[in-house]
Amino acid sequence: MPITLTDNVALSTNIVIAVLLTVLFLTFKKSQHTDVFPISVTQELKGLGILTVVFAHFAYMKVTNSEFLFPLSIIAGVGVDLFLFMSGYGLSVGMLKRPMSALEFYKRRLIKIFIPFWVALIIIFAADAIFLGTFYSVPYMIQSLLGWFPTARGFGDVNSPFWYITWMIMFYALFPLLFSVKRPWLTALILAVIATLIGTFNPLNLEDNWLHRLHTLAFPMGIVAAWLLQESKDKENKLVKYIKEFRNNSKGLARYIVIILMFAVVVYMSLHTSANHWPTIASILGKGFYVEQLSCLIIMLAFIVIFSLKKLDNKFLAVYGLYSYEVYLIHWPLIGRYDIFFDYLPAWAAVIAWMFAFIVVSWLLTKIVNPISAWVDKIAK
Template identity: 75%
Template sequence: MPITITNVPESNMIVIAVLIAVLFLTFRKSKHTEIFPISVTQELKGLGILTVVFAHFAYMLVTNAEFLFPLSIIAGVGVDLFLFMSGYGLSVGMLKRPMPVLDFYKRRLIKIFIPFWIALIFIFAADAIFLQINYPVPYMIQSFLGWFPTAIGFGDVNSPFWYITWMIMFYALYPIVFSTKRPWLSALILAVIATLLGVYNPLDMGDNWLHRLHTLAFPLGIVAAWLLMETKDKENKLVTTLKNFRNNASNSMIHYVIIVVMLAIVVYMSLHTTANHWPKLTALLGKGYFVDQFTSLVIMFAFIVIFSLKKFDNKFLSIYGLYSFEVYLIHWPLIGRYDIFFSYMPAWAAVLAWLVAFILISIVLQKMVTPVSAWIDRLVQK
């Protein structure tokens, strides 16, 4: 059940102060000269999962919506970051080394299911053993198949798993529609399909409002991979221009100005994400959730620009990015049903303790997943 917290302003200030200190202490000068290397995408994943975790603390675990403000208000941006990175990463791989549909499913789609299944087994077992919660067999079967039409905080086995259903939809359609010659067309097709599913909800998903807020980020990731694609035979003038601009020391002042402008956009848009702040845009787009998605994407791209231009890497965000999927899989059942910190600690200390615990538990989960993934890889290669 939700927890009531009384010292919200004090807790918020302490958590924010500690996070700022950790971020500053874990900055290191960048060694890469690329525009969008793995280190940057990993940090953005770390940022994404933290926005989701903070929102679940604030709007699901506790009764005080002001808790962790403003860290808690852009979870939608975090979801879009994950979808964007998925579309981008898959497309970079497919453009370099195209893969038949069945091979894609065996090598890429199964990568999602393995840690997901292991986490789900532990959650079902723990709920039955420690809480005497026994889920209906049909519900367990549909869960293992990745079907989560609802996101009931204290009712579903893991309410954030609505995202699993949406992500699997993209992964299932991706190799069928993807074209190495026209990636932009593939992105357009996926955007149209996702938007139609989100708007009309033909599968009657109970919490479809979540899905329709995130129809474009994955296709936009495909477009980004297409625009930034480099080959040995042909120079990508856009990439060359961006690299020269980023790495030219004489442009440092311009870099800072752009970063400050992007930060201003992040702050302003984060405080004005809903459709009621943009009546003219709502009238133009026709639906409030289109406006909500638009504002989320604007913030997402502002973050991408900031992270691409900065000349420092951040270890803390990198660690959270490395274990982002594992943290996503386990964080809500842990804090929602197995909280061991809020009962004995001040709220700010409980949040910080959980942030450490998420990584430690995710390391264990990843170590369990690695040999299983290696074994399955050997099977599919035969």
């Protein structure tokens, strides 16, 4: 069951924010890259994404106090969109450089999602049985191993954030079947339509479909971004050239002004993500969740612009980005069912302790997963 925060909420929140800002400040270093959207930037954005999700789960699911960790906890939807955007972008970049058949894609890409997921899920099933005496039915375990999570019950499902697994697998399954090297934008459009129809009309009767309908466009937008930023030896990409020149060679205040404006967008839109803040737009679109998704996408794009234009790398975000998938897989069962820190430490200290523990446990998980992945890669060749 969730706990009620008895500490001074404002003080606990301010301490966490102060520690986070200090760590961020101390782990900045000058960027070495000149590319528009290099791996280092995508890793940092993944780190930012998982942090927004974790902070939200601390505040709304663990402590059940909306004031705790505010405003760190209010943009988890942006974090989910960042993950989907990065997936669509990364898969598209790979397919544009080296096209592969659907079968080869499933063997080399889709299985990479399932292996750590299966390992984490089996460990959770076993731990719940051994330490908590909680046993799940065989049909539930089978459907879970297949990636089917129609519900997102915080204390009822084996891992409520796994609703995202079902949604992500849908995109991964359709992507190689629909991807066009010549027209990636068309692939994005088709996937956007399919996801929007599923999210809007819920033909599969997903009990927590409201989560899916908030995240129908980020993955297709990642595909579009890969298409727009595509470079080749034969033809210069004028958009890429312009962005590089603006970031690397711009003089004066232009770059700083854009970054500051994007920060202003993040702050303002973060405080106005609900459709209740945009009644006119909501009435025009007819569905409030369209407006909430639009708000999250605007914030996501603002973060992408900021991270693309900054000339500093951040080690803390990069580390969390490196282990972002593992943190996603294990963080909620740990704090939801195996928490010890909140029992013995002040809330702010418990959060900080878990932030360190997530990386340690994620690192240990990779030690199990990596040899299995290497073995599967060897078989797939």
